[in-house]
Amino acid sequence: MNCCGLLTPEKEPVPLKSIEVELEVRDHVATLVSTLLYENKEDKPIEAVFVFPLPGDAAVCHFSAVIGQTQIVAEVKDKQQAREEYDDALSSGQQAFLLEESDQSPDIFSLSVGSLPPGESASIRLEYVTELAVQADDGLRFCLPAVLNPRYQPQGASVQVTSVPASLVPYSLSFSARVSCPRPISKVESSSSLDPLQYLNAEKTQATVKLAAGHKFDRDVELLIYYTDAHQPTAVVESGQASAKTGTLMGDPVVMVSLYPEFPQSVMSSVASCGEFIFLLDRSGSMDCPINNSNQQETRIASARDTLLLLLKSLPMGCYFNIYSFGTIYEHMFPKSVEYSEKTMEEALKKVEKMTADLGGTEILRPLKDIYSQPCIPNQPRQLFAFTDGEVENTKEVINLVKKNSGSHRCFSFGIGEGASTALINGLAKEGGGHAQFITGGDRMQPKVMQSLRFALQPAVQDVSVTWDLPKGVSVTVLSPPITALFQGQRSLVYAQVSGQVRSSEAAEGCVTVKYSLAGHRSQNQLHFTLKAAEDTGLTVHRLGARTLIRSLEMEEREYSGQQDVGVKEKVVELSVQSGVSSSFTAFIAVNKSDGKEIQGPLVRRNVPAYSEYFSKGYLKTYLLQTSTLKDPLLQLVSLQKASGCWLLDAALAAALGKTSEEVEKPKPASVGQMWATILALIWLHGFKTDAKEEWELLALKAVSWLQAQNVPFVTECVEAGNALLGCSVQKDSLGL
Known part of the structure; x- marks a missing residue:
């Protein structure tokens, strides 16, 4: 296990000293600023190449470097042109930095830090925006992939990731997040240790949170953010960039509409049992x-x-x-x-x-x-x-x-x-x-x-259409692909460029309507919103809108590759350069031309090895074969459930509940029979596995339906006896009985 971590081919530490991450979350959109500090402790100039993952739908929108007192801000250029400029800079003895999306996958980036002189340090600043995914429990999930776990593409093999022991992480990570939302923030959770959530106002609509000190960046950092009344549809209108031309994506306002369709209860109550x-x-x-x-x-x-x-x-x-x-x-x-x-x-x-x-x-x-x-x-x-x-x-x-x-x-x-x-x-x-x-x-x-x-299990939605009702002289160009599927309570995002002038001096209103067929009935959801631009949103919405359009065009280019001219690719490059957002055809390039000094000495390339030799293919297989794990207690219990939804009272169930057959049989109320086993299983799930409820919820509903069909006598008595046996305090109502 000694030959892993961020090392050069000669097993010397790669000069990454620290990472500082600031996250700003506004409702369901996040902006992340990451600052990485490098230092060349060798006696010759080096080039370090890091490969690292970012969230799959992130839009990288800023990249800069500070060397000594000089700041160099990168520009977005055609990828081939950027690579040529980078190579030219290095061959002429200049410092240069290149950030590009992998040709294999849009969520893998490589950063080349070129020509760092001996003893010199460089501070790299990377910024991206991303939408936060809605989880099964309505939490919004942000994940910061660990730079320490880069993926690599060995010849003839698929991309792989392996972990590095925390004791060998050579640099520190500081991570802070600021969260704001029109609705109160109920909680923020993480798989890593956090300092307590600090609310910034009485309404609890703004808060800050930090990673606890001493965190080793040896695994992904995940934040789960929960809002009160999470399923509220919203619309945010963002002003265009003052320096951009009116009529272009960056010059016009852009609206982001967040829809949470609510299906009629009459339809949802007949959720498919087929x-x-x-x-x-x-x-x-x-x-x-x-x-x-x-x-x-x-x-x-x-x-x-x-x-x-x-x-x-x-x-x-x-x-x-x-x-x-x-x-x-x-x-x-x-x-x-x-x-x-x-x-x-x-x-x-x-x-x-x-x-x-x-x-x-x-x-x-x-x-x-x-x-x-x-x-x-x-x-x-x-x-x-x-x-x-x-x-x-x-x-x-x-x-x-x-x-x-x-x-x-x-x-x-x-x-x-x-x-x-x-x-x-x-x-x-x-x-x-x-x-x-x-x-x-x-x-x-x-x-x-x-x-x-x-x-x-929800009924299929068909014939989805989105229509806009806007004041006279105002129109929209939708940037998102058409909505083809809707699910109850699941968010759908629509980005649109707003053109034209609102004639009235009053705050004008727009309306977006989503119509669809559901189980043979026509339904619709409407959202009214003000066309007045929200204050201080930066260009987050524009960049996410640009990213959405870029991804759609890239997919179109892949679909028709070789069958049409390069028009789609040119459109992507133009949009990427205009918006400053990364794409598969562009890269960020920064060259330090300030002092005109050439860097002396041969350049040594330092590729970061992406995996421990211990976990290379041969060792890995042996390691996995030698390691046997006990079956997950939840899966052990689930495996005993019958197709009808019930459990049988036997030795296997008793063992899954951590009891002997005698201990399980003894407190069983009279006249309950086999239903006792199913009640115990439900109490155990609700008492010990609430954190995994989304995994067992459907099979528990099936168990409850089975019990109701049996018309269980003495339900209250059974639940009390089951709680006493298992050491739980689960209420009868929460079981659904």
Whole structure:
């Protein structure tokens, strides 16, 4: 374990001294400023190259460096031009800095720090804006990926990430966040230690929070922010840049509309107890890699097996299901989808337990064709869940196939680990009218997948349209791709450029209306908003709007690559340069031309090794084979549940509850019979696993329905006895009984 961390090829420390991070969160949008201090302690000039991840939808909008007393602000230029300028600067003895997005993935960046003279230090400032993802429990999630865990692209292998022991982290991290929202901030949580939340006003709409002192940046830093009444639709209008030309994206105001559709209760109460659920699982060799850095023992395939257990236990009685798995070849569990019953569920679970990452490459097109060749089952809407950790060369063909079949199904996609293709995962969900999830860093797969299952059980929304009602002389150009899917309570963001002048001196109002068909009924949600620009928002909304448009154009360019002229690429470069936001075709370049001095001596390149030799492929496999972990207690209990929703009172259940058979049997009230086991399981879930409620909520609802059908006598007495046995204090009402 000694040969890892940020080291040069000669095992000397790379000169990164400290990282200072300031985060500003406004409602559901975040601006992050990161300052990295480097120092060259060697006796010759060096070039250090760092590869590091950023959030997948981040828009990098500022990059600068301070050397001595000189500040150099980087410009956004065409990527090829920027690389040439960087090489020219180094060859002429000048200092230069280059920040560029990886050709492989839009959420990986490389920073080249060029020609640092001996004894010199450089301070690098990086700024980006990002939307915060809504979690299953309505928290907004911000994740700062650890620079220490860079990904690398070895020849012929997928992108990998490995962790570095905290004792070897050679630099310090300071992290502070300021949060503001029109609604009160209820709490801020983190997987890392935080100082207490400090409110800045009596309304609790502004607060600051810091990482506790002594944090070692050996893993991602995650913040979860919770607001009161989180599901309020909002609209923010941001003024254009004074120096930009009217009529351009940066010169005109931009509006960001945040929609949370509320479906009629009459429709939601009939949430599907039917459907054909098809699970498509990647079993290529890379699924044997660890799912994240903090737990080297859990592999992606093992996590996928646990997830399938939860999914199969949570399906409603009366539905149909099948499981496909793929690599270079593909397999299906049943020749066609089967009805969900105790027998078919148990048969599927036995096969799932034996699944390994042994099917070779990542060929997803053939199993998809097979799935779509199967006729749909009447009155059982098809829902496809696709899990993969890789990229495919025929992304366009795969997405087009899903689009072609979008009328007959919804597609929910899951990108597992750091190398998953954002274009593939987002494309599958967008064209399949579903929802995309990415499982990276310290994320657990299960809560994200169960959130998608809850979405899949909602009725499908069709014919979505967004219309704008604006004062005379005012118009909008929508920057976001069209909305193709809506889910109850799930946020949809729309960015639009506002053109024209408001004639009246009074604060003019606009209105945006979302119309859609739901279970055969036409519904709509409206949001009225003022066209008066919000104060002091910087250019955050403009940059996120530009980022959204850039990503759409990049996808278009990939779709038609080789079939049209370079017009789309030119549009992306022009938009990227105008907005100062990174893209796949541009890079940030900064050259220090101030003192005119040439840097003497040969330049030594310092690539940062991205993984510990201990965890290189050969060792990793042995390590994983030698390590066996006890089954998660939650999954142990879940695995014992029957398809109908009940549990049996037996030795296995007693062991899962941490008791003996005798201890479980003794306090059982008379006349309750097998229902006692199900009540105990529910009390245990509510008493000990509230932090994982999104994982077991659906199967618990199934258990409650089963109990209600049995008409349980002495419910209050049973719950009291169960609490006494398990040492809990769960209320009968919170169980749903």
